[in-house]
Amino acid sequence: MTHVTLQYYAQLREQAGASSEQVSTGAGNLRELYDELRTRHGFSLPIDALKVAVNAQFSDWSRVLVEGDTVVFIPPVAGG
Amino acid sequence: MSRFTITADDVDLAQLREDLMHPGSGGFCSFEGWVRNNNEGREVSGLEYEAYTELCMAEGERIVAEAIERYGVLAAHCLHRVGELKIGDIAVWIGACAAHRDEAFRACRYIIDEIKHRLPIWKKEHYLEGDTAWVACSHTERAHEMEPPHRHDRHEGHSPAHEHGHHGSTTVAFTPDYSRQTRLRDVGDIGQAKLSAARVLVIGAGGLGCPVISYLAGAGVGTLGVVDGDVLDASNLHRQVMYDARDVGRRKVDLAARRVAALNPTIAVQTYAEPLHAGTIADVFAHYDLVVECTDDLASRYLANDAAVLTGTPLILASVYQYEGQLQVVSSIPGEPCLRCLWPVQPAPGLAGSCVESGVLGPVPGVLGTMQAMEALKLLLGLPRANDHALQLVNLLDGSSQRLPIDAAGGCALHGGCVAVARRAIASAQGQRDIDRTFARLHDAIAAGYAIIDVRDAEEIAVQPLPVDSLCVPAALVAAGTVELIEGRVLLVCASGKRSGHAARLLRQRGVEAYSLAGGLTALSMGAET
Incomplete structure (x- = not known):
């Protein structure tokens, strides 16, 4: 299991009910992690609508999770 | 007589x-x-x-x-x-x-x-x-x-020659006092002269646009262009702080011009009372040194990005969601990232929350708009800025802010570069303008030979059923490609025209002669069909 810190923005924050959380996950990469979270929190956004950043850098969804990573999920927002 | x-x-x-x-x-x-x-x-x-x-x-x-x-x-x-x-x-x-x-x-x-x-x-x-x-x-x-000049040509296009007004400058003898900012060593009289000579276009005079317009006018930016096709609604007042309750129902461009005239009569204001479109946007941008995008419309943001890249005009983007916001400065310098380097394709309208659907607290666009004004002044004055090109995320609930650097090499560069991508996108948007159709009544559309397809969700249809015969196909089903029965010339209808426009474009790609009701049901003549 890998321990990571998650941060959510916009719709994801709303659906998760929190801006951040710490999780232990068996997911190997970011894509698997999001799929896992999608099931748990009922996220409505598909993965290709999102951006993901790890440790303050935008990242590829295939990136392998490393113990202690901080992962940020960012949906597009349109309000003005 | x-x-x-x-x-x-x-x-x-x-x-x-x-x-x-x-x-x-x-x-x-x-x-x-x-x-x-x-x-x-x-x-x-x-x-x-x-x-x-x-x-x-x-x-x-x-x-x-x-x-x-x-x-x-x-x-x-x-x-x-x-x-x-x-x-x-x-x-x-x-x-x-x-x-x-x-x-x-x-x-x-x-x-x-x-x-x-x-x-x-x-x-x-x-x-x-x-x-x-x-x-x-x-x-x-x-x-x-x-008051700003009134014109009653709401449906005309607006070239820069239209609606030009040096509001108030002929009637109010007023000498602005910029001493509080010229006292800053990095501004001074030279900086003030730069601001005075600057021309800035603000797209959207709403929650983000209000602080942008106010601060730039106050700072003495010589020419302000303001684009907005909307009239003021009472639900705007909690976040659009330039306007008064008595202004409800009036065009925002006129109200914004009046506000600027009252705040700083030396500023020339040019208003555009219709949204810019793919056919003219690059010509409009060519008249400005800098563009600030303040709409709540993803399509407008992408169009502005493409026109900025093509014309080499710096663009400041921001958007908000409930208690947070995003900010990105597009320098439009070759090799530096644009909006499409981060989000290559415009998300479907339903995926990005809007103020109408998701709600927003007034100060949130206030903060993000103020940050846009700050970025604009920094660019115009040549003040020090962050070295990286980043998406800045601001969460006003927990007070956190983070900058995520955007890697230009992983964006449009993989598809021929920002300029080539923008050129293709503008050409495609120009072709898709053909999709919008304007009707006062749905009966007129039927008389003109269109079959009506209602792409709203079942709950919306239950609240406001259409007064004419229609086929109900939710936009999500159109997007999923599960619709095979649509043929002939069809007019797609939703509340605002956004979902129907997106769905019509998808149907076009599948060979359907699809159109979208411009502005959606809200644009129909009130009560005309009942």
Whole structure:
């Protein structure tokens, strides 16, 4: 299991009910992690609508999770 | 019939009113100027008006015509008495009828102010003490001078030549005092001169646009362009702090121009009362040094990005969601990332929350718009800026902010570079403009041979069913490609025109002759079909 810190923005924050959380996950990469979270929190956004950043850098969804990573999920927002 | 009368006869009020009756009027407003029994502390027994009639007739006609044009009223008339009048007599009568009351009120006010100001009419007051005096009938205060010019061409395109107004600069003698900012070593008189020479286009005069417009006008940015196709709604007031409750229903571009004129009359404001489109946006951008995108519309943001990249114009983007926001500065310098480097394709409208659907707290666009204004001033003044090109995320609940650097090499560079990507996108957007169709009533669309497809969700349809026969296919199903039965010429309909536009584009790719109702159901004539 890998321990990571998650941060959510916009719709994801709303659906998760929190801006951040710490999780232990068996997911190997970011894509698997999001799929896992999608099931748990009922996220409505598909993965290709999102951006993901790890440790303050935008990242590829295939990136392998490393113990202690901080992962940020960012949906597009349109309000003005 | 003449719209201006000068007469020594008694006034037939009923006739004047009847002459203005018009079936399209929802409001009639009249003003009567009466002879009062005192002036400047002296008791008056009566008065005498004397006019240079020929000049009065021509100028009076002109004034009424101006009011009709300016406020779009249906009809107006002005009558001015001459000769001897006694206390309580009507000296001036003005009437205006219009579709809505506001225009009628304003037209009346305009006519009386201009009559007082411009007509060669003198009045001789007879005082109780027996003496008389000639009094000039001119006033200097004209309420409409603080308003931006009114035009009633809402459906026309707007080239930069349209609606140009140096609002207020002709009437208010005001010398701005920029000392608080020129005192900054990095600004100084040289910086102030840069601001004065700068031309900035602000797209969207809403929650983000209000602080942007206000701060840039206050700072003395010489020319401000303002784009907004909307009228003010009461639900805007909690976050759009340039506007007042009494402004509801009026065009935001006019209100914004009025606000700038009141704040800093030295600023030239150019207004665009229709959203920019793919055909003209690059030409408009070419007139500006910098663009600030402040709409709540993803399509507008992508279009602005593409035009900025093509014209080499820096662009400041921001958007908000509930309690947080995102900010990105696109430098439009080759090799530096654009919006599409981060989000290559415009997300489907349903995926990005809007203020209408998701809610927003007023200060959130206030903060993000203020950050946009700050970025704009930094760029114009050449102040130090962050070295990286990043997406900045701001969460106003927990106070956190983080910058995520955008790697240009992993973006448009993989698809031929930002300019090539932007050129393709603009060309495609121009082709897709053909998708929008405007109708006052859905019956008109059916008469024109369109089959109606309602792409709203079942709950929305239950609340507001269409008054015509339609096929119900939610936008999500169109997007999922599960619809095979659609053929012939179809008009897709949703609440705002966004989902139907997106769905129509998808159907086009599958060979369906699909169109989208421009502006959605909200753009239909109210009550026209019931």
